[in-house]
Amino acid sequence: MLAFLGGTGPEGLGLATRCAALGEEVIIGSRSAERAADAALQIATAVPGARVRGMLNADAAAAADVIFLCFPYEGQATLLPDLADIIGDKMVISVIAPVLIEKGKAPQLREVPDGSAAQEAQRLLPRARVAGAFQNVDAHDLRQLDKRLDCDVIVCGHPETKAFAMQLAERFPGVRAVDGGPLSVCRLVEGLTALLIGINRRYKCHTSIKIVGLPETRPQ
Numbered sequence: 454m455l456a457f458l459g460g461t462g463p464e465g466l467g468l469a470t471r472c473a474a475l476g477e478e479v480i481i482g483s484r485s486a487e488r489a490a491d492a493a494l495q496i497a498t499a500v501p502g503a504r505v506r507g508m509l510n511a512d513a514a515a516a517a518d519v520i521f522l523c524f525p526y527e528g529q530a531t532l533l534p535d536l537a538d539i540i541g542d543k544m545v546i547s548v549i550a551p552v553l554i555e556k557g558k559a560p561q562l563r564e565v566p567d568g569s570a571a572q573e574a575q576r577l578l579p580r581a582r583v584a585g586a587f588q589n590v591d592a593h594d595l596r597q598l599d600k601r602l603d604c605d606v607i608v609c610g611h612p613e614t615k616a617f618a619m620q621l622a623e624r625f626p627g628v629r630a631v632d633g634g635p636l637s638v639c640r641l642v643e644g645l646t647a648l649l650i651g652i653n654r655r656y657k658c659h660t661s662i663k664i665v666g667l668p669e670t671r672p673q
């Protein structure tokens with residue numbers, strides 16, 4: 454069972470909808486039970502037969518086996534400490550890109566003392582098996598269920614969570630998962646999102662990334 458904390462926003466809702474369409478049982482987590490229920494209803498409407506529920510974040514984290522962090526970076530330091538015991542050693546996938554957006558300036562990666570949002574999540578959830586993934590996948594594309602994503606998803610972090618996230622990502626039509634290495638590499642992946650947002654604004658489009666030159670077989 455997969456929980457999407459902050460799954461009422463476009464990114465979490467898009468990921469949860471795609472996972473529900475794959476037949477996964479999903480839970481939308483929110484700070485508000487009402488908003489969670491509304492988002493769950495949106496998924497049930499978009500995906501006939503979807504197994505989906507809405508819950509408060511803590512209940513969603515308790516019920517799920519794998520937890521996606523899909524809220525803004527600013528919320529992490531407040532939300533996660535209260536969830537550390539509930540999450541324990543579960544798999545956690547951070548989708549968070551700590552991008553600073555200021556009027557009239559190009560989007561920038563925020564300074565994160567731990568290195569990246571995913572590394573901060575690991576510090577706040579010390580027993581959890583944390584990985585970062587999907588930070589470069591645009592919510593707009595995710596929410597168009599009939600659209601092939603045609604992109605790479607770079608996954609970094611705990612080996613078991615990385616393997617899980619890579620397998621899940623490759624079930625999305627048009628996605629290739631790329632092993633990005635350890636959790637410390639998330640800083641670079643999160644930074645790419647700032648780059649993509651700037652490009653999207655300039656070209657008025659929705660971009661994603663693809664690595665060229667990779668061999669067919671993965672490193673062991």
Ligand SMILES: NC(=O)c1ccc[n+]([C@@H]2O[C@H](COP(=O)([O-])OP(=O)(O)OC[C@H]3O[C@@H](n4cnc5c(N)ncnc54)[C@H](OP(=O)(O)O)[C@@H]3O)[C@@H](O)[C@H]2O)c1
Nearest residue numbers: 459461462463464483484523524525528549550588591592
């Ligand atoms: N949007 C994209 O295209 C995109 C692409 C790649 C990565 N991401 C990353 O994915 C994450 C979610 O993106 P989004 O666009 O869906 O974000 P969002 O709409 O701003 O926020 C998602 C949800 O997080 C909850 N939330 C907001 N502020 C919070 C806080 N201070 N503490 C706890 N929860 C809070 C809200 O849910 P409730 O009020 O219901 O609790 C909100 O609906 C972000 O970290 C972003 O960097 C987004």
